[in-house]
Structure formats: structure tokens, C-alpha cells
Amino acid sequence: MPYNQHVSDGAHAPINADTRLCGVFGHPIRHSASPAMQNAGIAALKLNWRYLAFEVHPDNLRAGIEGAKAMRFIGLNLTVPHKLLALEIVDAADARARLWGAVNTVVFETRDSAGAWVPLARAGVDAIQEVRSHGFNTDGDAIVQSLKEDFKWPDMSGASVLILGAGGAARSAALRLAQEEVGQIYLVNRTGERARQLAANISEHFPHLTVIQGYPRDPVDLVINATSLGLKAGDPLPIELAWLQTRRPARVFDMIYRPKETALLRAARNAGCRVANGLGMLLYQGAEALKLWSGAPPPVEIMRAALQKNIRD
Ligand code: NDP
Numbered sequence: 001m002p003y004n005q006h007v008s009d010g011a012h013a014p015i016n017a018d019t020r021l022c023g024v025f026g027h028p029i030r031h032s033a034s035p036a037m038q039n040a041g042i043a044a045l046k047l048n049w050r051y052l053a054f055e056v057h058p059d060n061l062r063a064g065i066e067g068a069k070a071m072r073f074i075g076l077n078l079t080v081p082h083k084l085l086a087l088e089i090v091d092a093a094d095a096r097a098r099l100w101g102a103v104n105t106v107v108f109e110t111r112d113s114a115g116a117w118v119p120l121a122r123a124g125v126d127a128i129q130e131v132r133s134h135g136f137n138t139d140g141d142a143i144v145q146s147l148k149e150d151f152k153w154p155d156m157s158g159a160s161v162l163i164l165g166a167g168g169a170a171r172s173a174a175l176r177l178a179q180e181e182v183g184q185i186y187l188v189n190r191t192g193e194r195a196r197q198l199a200a201n202i203s204e205h206f207p208h209l210t211v212i213q214g215y216p217r218d219p220v221d222l223v224i225n226a227t228s229l230g231l232k233a234g235d236p237l238p239i240e241l242a243w244l245q246t247r248r249p250a251r252v253f254d255m256i257y258r259p260k261e262t263a264l265l266r267a268a269r270n271a272g273c274r275v276a277n278g279l280g281m282l283l284y285q286g287a288e289a290l291k292l293w294s295g296a297p298p299p300v301e302i303m304r305a306a307l308q309k310n311i312r313d
């Protein structure tokens with residue numbers, strides 16, 4: 001029997017001994033919209049899988065990943081604050097995860113009859129012996145895809161971009177935007193040293209790109225909020241309001257998707273900027289993860305509808 005045994009109808013099959021698991025580890029995790037999105041995708045692909053959200057403390061991340069491997073989970077997503085640490089834990093990491101220094105998707109793999117590593121979902125149950133965790137990063141491509149779609153902006157080359165934050169998501173965004181050949185990247189972060197390290201890292205990989213710490217004097221084409229400010233009601237703005245109102249950047253993107261409109265997006269909209277939230281980014285990183293696990297084209301529109309419903313609820 002194949003490990004990714006299919007069910008006959010589009011709805012979820014009843015849970016039985018063949019049901020396989022995947023999920024997301026985070027701390028906290030209760031806000032996650034990933035289970036709604038992924039389970040809709042899994043049902044549409046007629047897979048007898050379930051995707052659950054697990055509250056995992058960073059001290060237990062290694063035990064959690066090893067446990068999922070031992071239980072032959074299909075795969076995992078990792079969210080705040082696990083993405084950087086996971087890179088040191090997985091058995092193998094692909095080039096994007098290594099470049100961006102973070103893992104947001106783990107595929108559990110076994111060897112096929114020729115000795116090549118393949119996702120568990122594509123191996124026969126009886127053929128599974130040795131299992132390894134393979135880390136990927138689908139965040140960087142997702143943010144670019146979402147920016148292009150949300151702002152109808154196919155070519156970002158030469159753009160000047162202000163990134164707020166210097167954590168895992170800021171790093172993936174900055175390095176991926178560098179690959180899009182943006183012209184300048186400005187970095188602003190609470191902890192200046194982290195922004196300095198990120199700037200050095202970008203310059204190491206993209207020596208011709210201008211990377212500057214601090215607010216630009218001129219208007220920019222894009223501001224990205226990659227801090228966690230805005231997740232909680234009453235959070236201060238992640239940006240200097242006077243700068244936003246006087247420089248009026250063309251586009252403001254907030255990686256946060258719940259609430260749908262953060263205080264930053266409201267202030268930016270009122271200042272006349274075009275705005276978008278992190279829903280598209282969540283969608284595309286999740287769709288790519290499901291593709292990595294299943295090998296099937298992800299049902300993107302079904303996943304988008306499930307996300308939109310979940311965010312509204
Ligand atoms: P990290 O924990 O790696 O980074 C958090 C960032 O937020 C750091 O720059 C940190 O600054 C800053 N920050 C946290 N608290 C404060 C504060 N009180 N004041 C000022 N700055 C603060 O998280 P990630 O990079 O993984 O995630 C960042 C954001 O992006 C989160 O809101 C997350 O939900 C969102 N996200 C959305 C995704 C999507 O699919 N839509 C995908 C990934 C992330 P410092 O360095 O000083 O600590």
C-alpha cells in the first residue's frame with residue numbers, strides 16, 4: 001500500500017490506521033491559520049492525511065522534530081520562533097534554507113530502491129526504513145510571489161525597499177528581494193546589532209546591492225513589516241509615523257495576516273499608500289510545502305478560500 005494512500009471522495013476520509021500526520025510547530029501557535037488551509041488542500045488532493053498545530057517550546061524543538069521523524073510524519077511547518085534553530089537540527093537542508101539561514105518546511109524522506117532520498121509520501125509503507133528530516137524554506141519565494149500578485153508588480157528590479165525587522169522572515173525577504181535585483185535595501189530593527197549582521201550577510205551574498213541601516217531620506221517603493229509588532233491589539237507601530245506620513249512610500253506590505261488590517265496598514269492606507277497583508281505570503285509558502293510533501297500540484301484557490309474563511313471567522 002502506498003504511504004500516501006488516496007481516499008475516494010473530496011471530503012476528509014474518516015481517521016483510521018492509515019491516516020498520516022503533518023503539522024506546524026510554533027510557540028505560540030493558537031493563532032495559526034495553517035491547519036485550515038492545509039487540511040482543505042489535503043482533502044482536495046484526496047489524501048488520507050491530517051495537519052495539526054502543535055505548541056512546541058523552543059527547548060523541545062529537537063525532541064519534537066525527532067519525535068515526528070520517529071512517528072513517520074509526512075512533514076512539518078515551523079513558525080515563530082523555530083525557523084533559525086531548525087536549520088541546526090534537520091539532517092539535511094536545501095540550498096534556499098542554507099542561504100536564508102532558516103527552515104520553515106521539513107520533508108521526512110526515506111531511500112528508494114535506487115538509494116535516492118524521496119519524500120515518505122512517495123514511498124511504499126513497507127519500503128520505509130531509514131528516515132531523515134530535510135529542511136526547506138518556502139517563505140522567500142512566497143513573499144515575492146505575493147508582492148507581485150497583491151501589488152500587480154511583475155518587475156521589482158531597481159526598487160528601493162525598507163524592511164522593518166531583522167529576524168528570520170526579514171532575512172528571507174531581504175535575500176530573496178536581492179535576487180529580484182532590487183536597487184537598495186534599508187533596514188530598521190529594534191536591536192541594531194541584528195540589523196547590522198543582516199546587512200553584512202546581504203552584502204556578502206550580493207556585494208553590488210546597496211544596504212543601509214536606518215530610515216531612507218527619500219520615499220521608497222516598498223515598506224515591509226517583518227516584525228511581530230501588530231500581532232497584538234495595542235502594539236506600537238513598527239514604523240515612525242511621521243516618516244510614513246511625510247515620505248508616503250508607494251506600497252506597504254505587512255507580513256501579519258491576523259488582524260487583517262494592522263494599525264500599520266491602516267495608517268499607511270490613510271497616508272495614501274497601497275497596502276497588502278501577509279495572507280498571500282502564508283498561502284504561497286503553504287502551497288509550496290504541500291507540493292514538497294505530496295509531489296502533487298497544490299490546489300491553491302481551494303487553500304486561499306479556506307484561509308480567507310479562517311481569517312474572517
Ligand atoms: P522572529 O522572531 O525571527 O523576528 C521578530 C522580529 O520582530 C525581530 O526583528 C524583532 O526585533 C522584532 N520585534 C519583536 N518584538 C518587538 C518589539 N516589541 N518591538 C520592536 N520589534 C520587535 O520572527 P519572524 O521573522 O519569523 O516573523 C516576523 C513576523 O512575520 C511575525 O509577525 C510573523 O507572524 C510574520 N510572518 C508571516 C508569515 C506569513 O506567511 N505571512 C511568514 C513568516 C513570518 P529584535 O531583533 O529586536 O528582537
